[in-house]
Amino acid sequence: GAGVSQSPSNKVTEKGKDVELRCDPISGHTALYWYRQSLGQGLEFLIYFQGNSAPDKSGLPSDRFSAERTGGSVSTLTIQRTQQEDSAVYLCASSLSTSEEKLFFGSGTQLSVL
Amino acid sequence: GESVGLHLPTLSVQEGDNSIINCAYSNSASDYFIWYKQESGKGPQFIIDIRSNMDKRQGQRVTVLLNKTVKHLSLQIAATQPGDSAVYFCAEYQNDMRFGAGTRLTVKP
Numbered sequence: 001g002a003g004v005s006q007s008p009s010n011k012v013t014e015k016g017k018d019v020e021l022r023c024d025p026i027s028g029h030t031a032l033y034w035y036r037q038s039l040g041q042g043l044e045f046l047i048y049f050q051g052n053s054a055p056d057k058s059g060l061p062s063d064r065f066s067a068e069r070t071g072g073s074v075s076t077l078t079i080q081r082t083q084q085e086d087s088a089v090y091l092c093a094s095s096l097s098t099s100e101e102k103l104f105f106g107s108g109t110q111l112s113v114l
Numbered sequence: 115g116e117s118v119g120l121h122l123p124t125l126s127v128q129e130g131d132n133s134i135i136n137c138a139y140s141n142s143a144s145d146y147f148i149w150y151k152q153e154s155g156k157g158p159q160f161i162i163d164i165r166s167n168m169d170k171r172q173g174q175r176v177t178v179l180l181n182k183t184v185k186h187l188s189l190q191i192a193a194t195q196p197g198d199s200a201v202y203f204c205a206e207y208q209n210d211m212r213f214g215a216g217t218r219l220t221v222k223p
Contacts, residue, residue: 033210035213041215041216043158043203045210045212045213048210056209056210091157093157093158095211102160102163103205104160105150105157107155107156108157
């Protein structure tokens with residue numbers, strides 16, 4: 001596609017439910033990142049996929065968070081047993097290669113946990 | 115390590131003035147730096163980048179300065195316009211991309 005696509009754009013869920021957020025990176029981009037952005041704050045690194053290498057999961061805040069990237073393309077971020085503090089915008093970004101390359105961001109998924 | 119600010123620093127400038135946004139990065143081994151602009155409701159967008167073998171790079175109305183001695187990065191915007199109002203993030207790359215806390219720029223007409 002023309003850019004990074006994220007879905008849904010908005011998600012409202014009840015505390016304790018599981019949610020899945022989807023990211024379609026730019027075709028051919030081997031690197032994919034997930035970030036979390038709380039209201040009025042900066043970008044918190046969550047996880048990084050690079051090609052077929054094991055992902056860097058060092059930013060995941062708890063074991064309720066997990067992510068997969070199937071076939072080196074689409075990625076899904078899953079949050080189990082959601083809590084109110086999980087409410088934030090979840091941003092996905094991709095870049096062309098393993099070397100230093102600028103990231104292209106999606107518009108994010110606004111997650112609201114009631 | 116990663117830092118997430120509780121409150122974004124803010125900078126307010128008059129339209130037409132020059133803006134300087136500063137960023138302190140954490141990893142002396144970082145070798146690539148980027149400035150991003152984030153408008154309300156959108157994902158961050160690339161503005162300009164610089165590699166560690168340079169200390170200055172210019173784009174259209176923007177200049178990035180890198181001081182590796184003190185691990186400091188700055189973004190200069192010339193003749194700031196209302197459309198420049200946004201949150202600006204610096205990012206450093208060393209194995210992966212990590213972002214600073216961001217600065218909110220407000221341009222007064």
